[in-house]
Amino acid sequence: MLNRLKSQIKKINALALILIMAVISIAIVVALVFLHFQVGLDLWIIKISNPDSAQYWGQIGDFVGGVLNPILSFLALIAVVLSLKSQSEETKAARVEAAAAIDIQMKNNETLHAQNKLFDKQSFDSVFFGLLNMHTRNLERASFFNLELQEREYGPAVFDRFAFAYNIDNTEFVEGDFMLGTRLGDFQRRVVQKSIHFAQEEGRQVRNYFSTFEQLLRFVDEYPFADPSIKPKYIGIISSVLSPSELECIFIFALGNKDEKLLGLLLSHDMLNDLPHRERFAQFQVSESIRIRSRFYSSTPA
Numbered sequence: 146m147l148n149r150l151k152s153q154i155k156k157i158n159a160l161a162l163i164l165i166m167a168v169i170s171i172a173i174v175v176a177l178v179f180l181h182f183q184v185g186l187d188l189w190i191i192k193i194s195n196p197d198s199a200q201y202w203g204q205i206g207d208f209v210g211g212v213l214n215p216i217l218s219f220l221a222l223i224a225v226v227l228s229l230k231s232q233s234e235e236t237k238a239a240r241v242e243a244a245a246a247i248d249i250q251m252k253n254n255e256t257l258h259a260q261n262k263l264f265d266k267q268s269f270d271s272v273f274f275g276l277l278n279m280h281t282r283n284l285e286r287a288s289f290f291n292l293e294l295q296e297r298e299y300g301p302a303v304f305d306r307f308a309f310a311y312n313i314d315n316t317e318f319v320e321g322d323f324m325l326g327t328r329l330g331d332f333q334r335r336v337v338q339k340s341i342h343f344a345q346e347e348g349r350q351v352r353n354y355f356s357t358f359e360q361l362l363r364f365v366d367e368y369p370f371a372d373p374s375i376k377p378k379y380i381g382i383i384s385s386v387l388s389p390s391e392l393e394c395i396f397i398f399a400l401g402n403k404d405e406k407l408l409g410l411l412l413s414h415d416m417l418n419d420l421p422h423r424e425r426f427a428q429f430q431v432s433e434s435i436r437i438r439s440r441f442y443s444s445t446p447a
Contacts, residue, residue: 171213280386284300286300287299288350340400344402362410363406377414389419
């Protein structure tokens with residue numbers, strides 16, 4: 146802006162100088178004509194042989210025009226050149242300012258983008274850890290009345306009990322079943338039926354726990370991370386807060402639940418790899434169990 150102001154001042158000064166020169170030129174010519182023709186001063190540069198002739202005033206006009214025209218034309222040419230130069234400088238200055246403005250805007254956009262990314266991450270973390278905290282509270286609130294002990298169990302002990310009662314090793318199994326395809330299908334059918342019983346009956350007492358867990362897992366799974374490598378890190382955080390009994394109960398509930406979304410999320414993020422060791426996992430095929438489970442629900446009235 147300061148450069149443009151300086152350029153404008155220079156332009157005004159140059160035009161003022163040209164105007165002064167034009168005025169001086171006109172004044173000199175007029176003064177010479179007046180001194181020669183009115184005062185009678187004999188000036189050789191404008192001396193006329195016959196002042197009484199008809200050409201007297203024509204010579205005066207020719208003289209004035211012949212002298213002033215080249216001078217004024219030259220001054221006008223200089224004014225045009227200076228004007229063009231000034232416009233060129235203004236255009237150059239405008240381009241520089243425009244480039245600077247674009248650069249500033251790009252830097253502002255980068256800053257805004259970085260701020261938006263930070264805000265998005267803070268928003269995501271706020272929701273994520275809020276759901277994780279809710280999931281933890283649901284774990285602490287879980288309760289089950291143990292008829293054998295005649296007392297109510299709370300928190301992780303509830304899931305320890307469910308995991309022991311419904312795990313694969315505690316499902317009825319006839320030795321040698323894994324050698325026969327049909328009998329193997331029978332074993333998996335018993336596992337699925339036991340899981341369905343858990344999901345529909347005892348699992349209802351801690352359904353809020355499973356519901357919150359599914360929301361947490363789906364939130365991470367469906368979030369549009371700019372960097373795909375970030376998602377597994379949050380999945381790892383979820384896995385790290387689960388005890389082996391909790392993960393096994395989640396698997397049993399997902400296998401027995403009519404909605405397949407939770408089971409699909411567990412499989413897609415390889416969370417079942419952390420299930421506690423069971424001897425009969427070698428005879429248990431998840432894909433076959435899903436098929437049996439789907440067939441069971443399709444044949445069951447809604």
